[in-house]
Structures are given as C-alpha cells and as structure tokens.
Amino acid sequence: xxxxxxxxxxxxxxxxxxxxxxxxxxxxxxxxxxxxxxxxxxxxxxxxxxxxxxxxxxxxxxxxxxxxxxxxxxxxxxxxxxxxxxxxxxxxxxxxxxxxxxxxxxxxxxxxxxxxxxxxxxxxxxxxxxxxxxxxxxxxxxxxxxxxxxx
Amino acid sequence: xxxxxxxxxxxxxxxxxxxxxxxxxxxxxxxxxxxxxxxxxxxxxxxxxxxxxxxxxxxxxxxxxxxxxxxxxxxxxxxxxxxxxxxxxxxxxxxxxxxxxxxxxxxxxxxxxxxxxxxxxxxxxxxxxxxxxxxxxxxxxxxxxxxxxxxxxxxxxxxxxxxxxxxxxxxxxxxxxxxxxxxxxxxxxxxxxxxxxxxxxxxxxxxxxxxxxxxxxxxxxxxxxxxxxxxxxxxxxxxxxxxxxxxxxxxxxxxxxxxxxxxxxxxxxxxxxxxxxxxxxxxxxxxxxxxxxxxxxxxxxxxxxxxxxxxxxxxxxx
Numbered sequence: 506x507x508x509x510x511x512x513x514x515x516x517x518x519x520x521x522x523x524x525x526x527x528x529x530x531x532x533x534x535x536x537x538x539x540x541x542x543x544x545x546x547x548x549x550x551x552x553x554x555x556x557x558x559x560x561x562x563x564x565x566x567x568x569x570x571x572x573x574x575x576x577x578x579x580x581x582x583x584x585x586x587x588x589x590x591x592x593x594x595x596x597x598x599x600x601x602x603x604x605x606x607x608x609x610x611x612x613x614x615x616x617x618x619x620x621x622x623x624x625x626x627x628x629x630x631x632x633x634x635x636x637x638x639x640x641x642x643x644x645x646x647x648x649x650x651x652x653x654x655x656x
Numbered sequence: 657x658x659x660x661x662x663x664x665x666x667x668x669x670x671x672x673x674x675x676x677x678x679x680x681x682x683x684x685x686x687x688x689x690x691x692x693x694x695x696x697x698x699x700x701x702x703x704x705x706x707x708x709x710x711x712x713x714x715x716x717x718x719x720x721x722x723x724x725x726x727x728x729x730x731x732x733x734x735x736x737x738x739x740x741x742x743x744x745x746x747x748x749x750x751x752x753x754x755x756x757x758x759x760x761x762x763x764x765x766x767x768x769x770x771x772x773x774x775x776x777x778x779x780x781x782x783x784x785x786x787x788x789x790x791x792x793x794x795x796x797x798x799x800x801x802x803x804x805x806x807x808x809x810x811x812x813x814x815x816x817x818x819x820x821x822x823x824x825x826x827x828x829x830x831x832x833x834x835x836x837x838x839x840x841x842x843x844x845x846x847x848x849x850x851x852x853x854x855x856x857x858x859x860x861x862x863x864x865x866x867x868x869x870x871x872x873x874x875x876x877x878x879x880x881x882x883x884x885x886x887x888x889x890x891x892x893x894x895x896x897x898x899x900x901x902x903x904x905x906x907x908x909x910x911x912x913x914x915x916x917x918x919x920x921x922x923x924x925x926x927x928x929x930x931x932x933x934x935x936x937x938x939x940x941x942x943x944x945x946x947x948x949x950x951x952x953x954x955x956x957x958x959x960x961x962x963x964x965x966x967x968x969x970x971x972x973x974x
Contacts, residue, residue: 529900536937540958551692551823552831553847554860555953569835572828575953576847576861579915583876583887584949589917590880595948615880629840634833643833646951647943 539650556643557597558634570634591615598640686756689749692832693742698757699811703735709760718758725758726751824862825851859956866911876915889913894930895966904966 555575563570578587587593591612594600600612607614608625616622623630641648690698690708697705706713717725729750732738739745812820827846828834834841847861854873857864868874879885890913896905912921922928925948933945940947940957951957 533900539941551819551826552833553825554956556831556833558833569838572834574844574847576863577845577850579865579876579953580850580874581876582880583878584915585878585887585917585920586880588920595920595952621880627840629838630843631840633828633835633838633841633844635835638833642952645943646941646947646957650941 552643554644558638558641558643559598559602560634560638560640561598561602563632563634564636568628569632569636570638570640571631572634573631597642685749686752686754686759689745689753690756693740693745694753694757695811696816697736697740700816702816705736706757708757711761714758714761718761722751722755722758726754729754857955859958860954865954866914869914887914890918896935898964901968903961903964903968905963906966907963 552572553574553576557573557575558570559573560570588595592600593612602612604625606612607617610618613631614625617631618624695708697703698708701707701710701713706717720728726747729736730739730747739750812818825847826832827848828841828844829836834844851861851863854868855864855871856862869876877883877885878887890909892909894907894909896907898904925945926933935945937957939945940950943951946963947957950963955962
C-alpha cells in the first residue's frame with residue numbers, strides 16, 4: 506500500500522515541473538512569434554529608424570506634418586540637450602509644441618532661431634511630411650507590433 | 657495663318673502632350689509602386705503569386721486584360737489581399753503597377769535566349785549543360801527563385817521579409833514619409849551621406865552610435881551654450897539576474913551617461929536602487945522602461961545579446 510501512495514504522489518510533482526517548463530517554452534515561443542511578426546510588418550517602412558512624425562495640429566491647419574529626424578540631431582547633440590535641458594518628453598506627440606512657443610524660443614526654437622539652426626521662416630524644411638501621416642516614431646517596436654487601423 | 661486654325665490645333669497638341677506626359681508618369685510610378693509594395697511576393701512567387709517577367713505564370717492572366725487584372729488586384733484575389741495589403745495605394749497606382757508588370761512581360765519575350773544564357777553561367781559547374789545549348793533552352797524553368805534573388809533584385813537574400821540593402825537609409829525624397837513634392841524635402845541631408853564613415857550595425861539606422869562616439873566619428877554637443885562642456889560619465893555596471901535561460905543583463909551607466917543626463921531616467925522611469933524596478937520584456941516591447949529609447953531611437957530589442965550579455969554560471973546538474 507505504501508508503495509502505491511508514493512507512486513501516486515511522484516507523477517503529480519513531475520507534472521507540476523512539466524507544466525512550468527511548458528509555460529516558459531510557450532513564453533519564449535510567443536516572444537519569438539512577436540519578433541517575427543514585427544519583422545514581417547516592418548517591410549513597408551523605408552524611412553530612418555527613429556524618425557518622428559509630429560502631426561498634432563498640422564493636418565487641421567493645412568500644413569504638412571513635421572518629420573523630426575533623430576539621426577540628424579544625434580550627430581550634432583547628445584540626447585541630454587533636448588530631453589533634459591529643453592524639456593522634450595520621450596513621447597511622440599506628447600509635447601505641447603506650437604509655433605508660438607517655437608518663436609518664443611521654447612522647444613525647437615531654442616536652436617531653430619537663425620543662430621544655431623535654420624529659423625522658422627523655412628517652414629518646408631520641418632513641415633515636410635506627407636499630409637495625413639499620423640504622429641509616430643517611425644519603425645519603432647510599438648509601431649511594428651500594433652497593426653495599423655484599416656480605413 | 658488664321659487664328660481660327662491656331663484655335664483648332666491648340667487643344668489637340670495639348671491633348672497629345674498630356675497623353676505623352678501621363679504615359680511616362682505611369683511607367684515611372686508603376687515601377688516605383690512595384691518596388692515598394694509588390695516585389696516581396698511577385699519577385700519570388702510567394703503563395704502562387706505570378707512572378708515578374710516569367711511568362712508561364714502570366715499566360716492565362718494576361719488573357720484577361722489590364723482592366724480585369726487591375727480589378728482583381730484592387731479587390732484581392734486568392735492569397736493576395738486587396739491592393740496587395742497596402743490600402744494607401746490609389747486605384748490608379750494599382751492599375752499602373754499591373755500595366756508595368758504586363759509591360760515587363762512583353763519586354764522579356766524577345767530576348768529569351770539572352771536570359772537563358774545568363775542563367776547558364778550560374779550552372780557552369782555542370783559541364784553537360786554548358787556543352788549543348790539545346791539542353792539549356794529546355795531546362796531553365798525549374799530553378800528561377802534562387803537565381804532571381806542573387807541577381808540583386810530588391811529582395812533581402814537572407815530573408816525576403818527583411819529590409820533589403822536597397823531599401824536602407826533612403827534619401828528623404830524616397831523614404832515614404834517625406835512629401836516628395838515639397839521643395840524643402842530635396843534640401844534635407846541624406847542619411848547615407850551622414851553615416852558614411854561611421855561603424856556599421858545590423859539594425860536600427862545601421863549605425864553603431866556608441867562605437868561612433870567612442871571612435872570620435874561624431875562630436876555631439878553636451879550643452880547648448882557651452883561648446884566645450886563634457887558629460888559627467890558614470891562608470892558603473894548594474895547586473896540584473898534574469899529568469900529563464902537568457903544570459904543576465906549588464907546595464908552600463910557609462911554608455912548611457914555619455915548621451916544622457918541622470919534626470920532623463922531617474923526617478924521617473926527607473927527608481928535609482930538596484931532591484932527596485934520590476935522590468936519585463938513585455939513592457940519594454942510596449943515602449944516602457946528600457947523601451948522608452950530602445951526600439952525607438954537607441955538600438956532595437958532585436959539585438960538581444962547587447963543587453964543580455966553575461967552568461968549564467970554553469971551549475972552542476974543533479
């Protein structure tokens with residue numbers, strides 16, 4: 506009788522173990538699928554990694570949305586300059602930027618004032634995106650994971 | 657000459673010019689649309705897609721005519737989703753690309769021998785094929801896939817779902833988010849031009865930014881006012897033991913403080929105490945924690961081993 510009880514108990518424990526292992530395998534598999542899916546969806550994107558499209562007000566005001574090239578700026582400035590000193594939050598579209606503030610020397614206007622970088626008269630250099638392009642960090646993981654809303 | 661005649665000729669000339677103009681436009685856009693949207697399936701023949709320039713795939717299809725084929729492409733047919741899965745394409749663009757693919761068929765017909773010859777070069781290992789031209793003409797059909805990929809087609813040779821080299825670091829005019837009709841776009845710097853001397857990476861901008869900074873390829877300013885101000889670099893590694901079989905994460909403060917200020921991460925994103933932050937890959941993938949930068953501007957999460965870099969000590973198995 507004793508033997509029988511022991512036999513019953515052991516498989517239960519090993520089952521637990523197997524379940525845990527299965528869970529980790531499933532988790533790893535899921536992660537792999539997510540990465541693969543992200544690669545799949547990444548195909549049509551051609552612009553630079555990290556290009557930020559800012560379309561908070563542009564479309565409504567009949568302007569092209571702004572394309573902010575991270576790569577261009579990080580060659581010239583370290584992240585700290587904009588994200589600590591100038592107060593840009595780490596979120597596309599999460600900063601309440603307006604042309605008034607820029608002309609007052611806030612946000613982009615800290616450099617784009619004709620001294621350090623081109624001034625606000627050159628509308629087309631920043632407002633250069635295709636109209637209707639949504640606010641986004643181009644080629645970001647999030648953009649690849651979340652399927653675009655079909656029209 | 658009477659003004660009467662001038663009045664009659666004028667609209668005709670205008671029409672002719674217009675037709676010529678749009679014809680050229682179609683040819684150009686058809687090819688561009690193909691390269692940007694269709695090539696992924698129609699170069700290799702994915703899921704039965706008719707291959708570009710392969711006559712056997714098109715015989716029954718081209719008989720249907722441009723109108724019917726365009727309609728099918730717009731609505732989707734068999735494994736092909738509507739507009740090839742890109743709803744942003746206009747009906748005209750789809751029609752243009754169908755026309756382009758049919759045109760390529762016509763072009764490929766007469767010099768058939770020439771293409772066969774080229775394929776023959778690849779097979780030069782087999783002496784039999786090289787010796788008789790008849791044998792070559794008879795057998796080229798079965799293996800076009802690999803040959804097509806090696807021939808610098810705009811498909812990634814390693815994995816057709818990945819960006820091929822021809823689609824990386826495109827100039828703003830062709831990158832898909834800049835408006836190419838905007839005169840300002842043409843004035844913007846090309847990424848390739850800027851990245852030229854920098855060390856390469858396998859993902860993101862295809863530039864190893866940290867190595868580039870170390871090597872002195874770029875000298876980004878740390879302060880807006882003071883050109884010569886140097887960052888306060890903190891050389892402190894934090895090791896995070898991770899669950900599962902992945903190597904542990906080594907977080908280097910050094911590389912981060914070269915670019916960033918402490919206040920960028922602490923305390924809003926990471927509480928400055930070892931073990932006080934519950935970090936998960938799920939939240940990183942969703943753009944939180946490390947994902948605030950990694951997966952947006954800093955190297956993406958596909959570079960697992962850059963963070964998970966410390967192998968676990970080998971434990972003796974029971």
